Amino acid sequence: MISLGILSATLLLALLLSMRGAQRTGEPTSLEQWSVGNRGFGTVLVFMLLAGEIYTTFTFLGGSGWAYGRGAPAFYIIGYGAVAYIMSYWLLPAIWKRGTAWKVLSQSEYFTHAYGSPTLGKLVAVVSIAALMPYLVLQFKGLGIIVSESSYGAISANTAIWIGTTATVVYVVLSGVKGSAMTATLKDAMVLLCVVGLGIVLPYKLHGGIGAMFTRIAAEYPGFLTLPSSGMSPSWFASTVLLTVLGFYMWPHTFGSVFTARDASVFRRNAALMPLYQLILLFVFFIGFAALLSVPGLKGTDVDLALLRVTRDAFGPWIVGLVGAAGLLTALVPGSLILMSIATTLARILRPPREGQPADSATRARMLVPLLAGIALFFTFRGGSTLVTLLLMGYSMVTQLFPALLASLVPQARITAAGAIAGIVVGEAAVAVTTLSGVSMASLLRSWPHSITDINAGFLALVLNVIMMISISVAFPQRTNGTHRVVD
Amino acid sequence: MTKPYRLLALVPAVAILGAPWFANRVEPRILGMPFLLGWIVFWVLMTSVVMAIIGVLDNRVP
Numbered sequence: 001m002i003s004l005g006i007l008s009a010t011l012l013l014a015l016l017l018s019m020r021g022a023q024r025t026g027e028p029t030s031l032e033q034w035s036v037g038n039r040g041f042g043t044v045l046v047f048m049l050l051a052g053e054i055y056t057t058f059t060f061l062g063g064s065g066w067a068y069g070r071g072a073p074a075f076y077i078i079g080y081g082a083v084a085y086i087m088s089y090w091l092l093p094a095i096w097k098r099g100t101a102w103k104v105l106s107q108s109e110y111f112t113h114a115y116g117s118p119t120l121g122k123l124v125a126v127v128s129i130a131a132l133m134p135y136l137v138l139q140f141k142g143l144g145i146i147v148s149e150s151s152y153g154a155i156s157a158n159t160a161i162w163i164g165t166t167a168t169v170v171y172v173v174l175s176g177v178k179g180s181a182m183t184a185t186l187k188d189a190m191v192l193l194c195v196v197g198l199g200i201v202l203p204y205k206l207h208g209g210i211g212a213m214f215t216r217i218a219a220e221y222p223g224f225l226t227l228p229s230s231g232m233s234p235s236w237f238a239s240t241v242l243l244t245v246l247g248f249y250m251w252p253h254t255f256g257s258v259f260t261a262r263d264a265s266v267f268r269r270n271a272a273l274m275p276l277y278q279l280i281l282l283f284v285f286f287i288g289f290a291a292l293l294s295v296p297g298l299k300g301t302d303v304d305l306a307l308l309r310v311t312r313d314a315f316g317p318w319i320v321g322l323v324g325a326a327g328l329l330t331a332l333v334p335g336s337l338i339l340m341s342i343a344t345t346l347a348r349i350l351r352p353p354r355e356g357q358p359a360d361s362a363t364r365a366r367m368l369v370p371l372l373a374g375i376a377l378f379f380t381f382r383g384g385s386t387l388v389t390l391l392l393m394g395y396s397m398v399t400q401l402f403p404a405l406l407a408s409l410v411p412q413a414r415i416t417a418a419g420a421i422a423g424i425v426v427g428e429a430a431v432a433v434t435t436l437s438g439v440s441m442a443s444l445l446r447s448w449p450h451s452i453t454d455i456n457a458g459f460l461a462l463v464l465n466v467i468m469m470i471s472i473s474v475a476f477p478q479r480t481n482g483t484h485r486v487v488d
Numbered sequence: 489m490t491k492p493y494r495l496l497a498l499v500p501a502v503a504i505l506g507a508p509w510f511a512n513r514v515e516p517r518i519l520g521m522p523f524l525l526g527w528i529v530f531w532v533l534m535t536s537v538v539m540a541i542i543g544v545l546d547n548r549v550p
Contacts, residue, residue: 082500089539214522271539
């Protein structure tokens, strides 16, 4: 059981690193210290935190699974990040400047201050917690797959999920944000090594090179390497990229890590650095395509197994163990950040912080962590969706916050709290209806051309959201422009 | 627009969003990759270059 030994060793190392991170900064005493590291992080740490959140089990297993199961539509995953980083150059400094001036810790507090409305803040908190749940479930599910596959079935997926969840909880309670950044470094190094290594070696070893591999796929699966004219068509691609770009920084953990930066120039540098990091996905795709030719036949949610199956097919237990360990970290690091983010948000809604008692809410947030993990476990065991489906569901939900965020940066827009609330409620309702009932634009508008009906349904929700937000704000304008709105 | 070079950022964004209309082909291959994938990868690299250029210019022009 060499592979299992490597997995356990990695888990222990991650826990040790998190404790060292906590020791070095001293026991975090305030919520601010625990969750945003006292706002003192430079380019490198913020880069790692952002990367730690963005490159998750989804990248590792979901990306290769989609290349394996769907082909060209998976390419959207490599595209949206780059477009989101372009936007980040202007968006993140603006959010940072306001958030830091208001001394806010979380997304929900940001909205409360921006619109002078605690109700809006609470709504945003509820939305973000609801959207993070599928994201957390995704990490736990991935953990189960990774451990059970790389232990060659010695540990069942369910047992693995229990162990992994417990480890994540311990890790979060011990470390806080600094620990996450330390382990993120280890994670990035291992993911880089494994993904780039496998992505280059597998096509050569199994199929005689990257070109030869794609030639075979093009011959055996005609149309697999281009977008189809209906279904996941060009308009599906563009609308999905755009939707995910708008949602990219609306995740509460991503939004929250913006406040860890020392100054706004950190984001400007990252906008040039992060797209390069995105290229890791290219190798993830190569692995998925190599698996398609070597271990064909995985269907439905099993496509998420493609990466580990092809690794087992081509290599011995040492390599499988290493890949499994990298996978374990891709679930642990983002999983811990998500948990921390939900806990912080919830702690602050339950009891808004008072001056002079910061330690109190940090303790409260920590105590919520096991409870939240338990809820996520419940959903993990009930599940039945692929990793990409879970991610897209969460994305449709958080994207609904974008119009109100944008309006908060443009005071001239005069969007009121009531308008923002109405827009978000309508948008989320539309997302819920389309997700739960499985209604798509294609089924509603049968006779319309594919170029319109293939547009991602989340987009329709976003349009309804904006219409609602503007009409309520125009119908019931606020007399004063509010003291909370403008900083600069 | 006081800083017109910032419009450069639109180029990679449009190239990626419009990829399926400009580049939905397998041939010609780019480093062995199907053209669509190669196109997207190229523009992801260009995003980095463009954002670096804008960053440098923004630092220079107050």
